[in-house]
Amino acid sequence: MTSSQTPMLHIPELLAPAGDMLSLKAAVENGADAVYLGVKKLSARAYASNFSLDELEQAIDYAHLRGVKVYVTVNTLIKDAEFSEAARTLQSIAAYGADAVIVQDMGLLSFLCELLPELPVHASTQMTVHNTESVRLLEDLGVKRIVLARELSLEAIGSICDNTQAELEVFIHGALCICYSGQCLFSSMIGGRSGNRGYCAQPCRKQYTLKKNGRVVSVQSNFLLSPKDLNTSEILPHLIEAGVSSFKIEGRMKRPEYVAGVVGIYRRLLDRYAADPTGYFVSGEEFRMLEQLFNRGFTHGYLSGKPRVELMDHGVPYNRGVLVGTVRGQSGGGYVSLKLSGSLNVGDGIGFSCGDVGETVTRISYGGKPLTSADKGMIVDLLLSNSVSAGTQVYRTSDTSLLKSMERSFDSQTPVRKVAVRLKLIAIKGKHLELNFQDSDNNIVRIISEYIVEPSQKNPTTKGDMEKQLLKLGNTVFHPVSLEVISDLDIFVPIKELNNIRNNAVQEMDKIRTSKWKRIFERFIFSLPPHQEQNLGKPLLAVSVNTLDGLLSAVDEGADLIYFGDENYRDHTKAKFKEAHDVVFRAGCRIYLTTPSIVWDYEMNELQLLIRQALEVGFHGVLVGNLGVLRLVQQIGCNFIVDHHLNILNHRTVSFFKRLAAEAVVLSAELTLEQISSLSRYGNVECMVHGDLQLMVTENCIVGSLLGGKGNACCMPCRTNNFTIMDEKGFEFPLLMDEHCRTHIFNSRELCLLDDISSFVKAGVRRFRIDARYMGVQKVQAVVAAYKQRINECVSQEAISGLTCRDLSDKYTKGHYFRGVL
Structure with a gap:
């Protein structure tokens, strides 16, 4: 290739977090091309300071004056009671000149595309977009940019870039969620704080005990769900060459000095690559600075493939800092003798290898004389308020001189960014x-x-x-x-x-x-559309099963609908589909193929073949678990039901999927009965009423990272053993590892709404779902029979009798149906 034929080098946009105005200034002054920030109440980082609407206009003007774009995060699930305020807020965001809005909620997305087409939309990573078909569906809706799931590899990202037209955004630095974003109910179910709505309590950073076949397994440390932090500085050229449009730094909860430092380093790295792609490097000083600013240990995440043990740090769920010394012994008077392997200053924050305590350095002494700073190699006396023993390693968790240097980069009266x-x-x-x-x-x-x-x-x-x-x-x-x-x-x-x-x-x-970026609108008044008259009909009982024995039990006890299959869809064959269909057909039921919530591109062709095989033998349709499969079944032209993995929380989302010809939608498990009653009037809705609720799905195998061995190949202990994790309160959460070595974590309590079915019928719900995939045959029979009887009693208005939840499960929950979530 001659020089005239060399393709133009594309350097992705550097996108920085801004939790408040100081962080915004820090990002802009240190070289960000764009910032993302939240408005109060409508952000997936509800605990960040965020911006009021008045502050938001000032922030947008500040950035635009300096040539920096602003993307506003409205990436939470919206309740109907919040929709009017959300609509007004979005119009203000558009009027103020925001360059785009980042959205998770499909109802909100459809609202924007219909009523505020002037405001570009970015699909949040909370939408769990991880395959090409999902991107294409969002492209068809008019979405300008998609933030891809953090679980994708470089190869998968490159393939999506090559086969779609929308801008793609990926995370390059900061904290990682262990769960696929948008699929986590852990914080919600155990504490009522919904991660999907910005109130995550971070249960993944807590301690858990691993149990194998009911017995505790001894492991080195117990932070079993806590991943390291993402750091792509060393592999940045590979990400650039994959073709993505934007590089995103995580950190709206971080301090401005962190934003300044991380943005400044990645700005230098991108400029360095642009100047000389073949001479790219990361200096030791730059890497150490990234470590010092914040780290739980660093990982490339999934970008280079399945990381297994390299993803997790089971011992440190908080900032570990940088090792600066080792305690040699006590010096008396509260002092310890410390051999320095790095510099240390009065005012620095420090932590210790012996636990999660930390403190600020107040006094350093050398030869009896006080010092304000000490250098590598020195043996000094350090005054501590914590008691530590010889051999304890000391880590510098914050460097006061570095923080002051970062502060100077954005607090000057004279702008740096020109x-x-x-x-x-x-x-x-x-x-x-x-x-x-x-x-x-x-x-x-x-x-x-x-x-x-x-x-x-x-x-x-x-x-x-x-x-x-x-x-x-x-x-x-x-x-x-x-x-x-x-x-x-x-x-x-x-x-x-x-x-x-x-x-x-x-x-x-x-x-x-x-x-020049501001927009003028006529103020519109948003109100909920009138309820549509629904032909309610007789309530139907749907049962999810994954074996023929389970299917037979469900049908025998009166199931009206069967959802057949699970994450391990390779276990199914056309012959098994035919047998399952014939049983259901003879009983006068309908059967649907269950599809997984996570389907990578390399799995899509095989899944498409299975869908066609199921339809050929007479399956009525497909239960859809992600946006990519939704687009696939639309192209096939078959009946489909939208599963709860797509987080259906408001009337706009119900109506959106109804317009796409969904036969029914399974509502989010985070809704209350009162909210469900309202939504039932906008379409054919289904509620999960019994079974094991999935709280998380992780691409990395939790058990494999602990017990699978240290090599590249896992010895797969999950194949012949049952595993749970137990929290500090003694609650046990079952683990299921699927055929792709993904981990599915289930709630410690079985969901049971048997005692409340009459309330759901009165609320207009006409489809009830039992997830019986992980029940024994006798349990399936008992549960299906009990719900069928209760539904019949409600229809006939007979006195309610028979079994209760306590008869079906000794440990059960009613979920959020009567308590709600933040």
């Missing part, structure tokens, strides 16, 4: 003084002063005099790259007039750079 401008002054005798002011985005300001240039009486104004005044742009965001002065000789222009024309040009350019 906009290049070209100036042209025209000063001709007898004519108005004129200044043309053009920025790097080709915005042009032409200021014509009221002052008419006069001949000089004594001391003429020289070109040098005029240049000197016009170039005084120090406290503005503008940096002059050229100045042309066209003038007569022997003229007089007062300094005041030069200052005025310069200042007016600056003010006008400020206005242009901020106002």
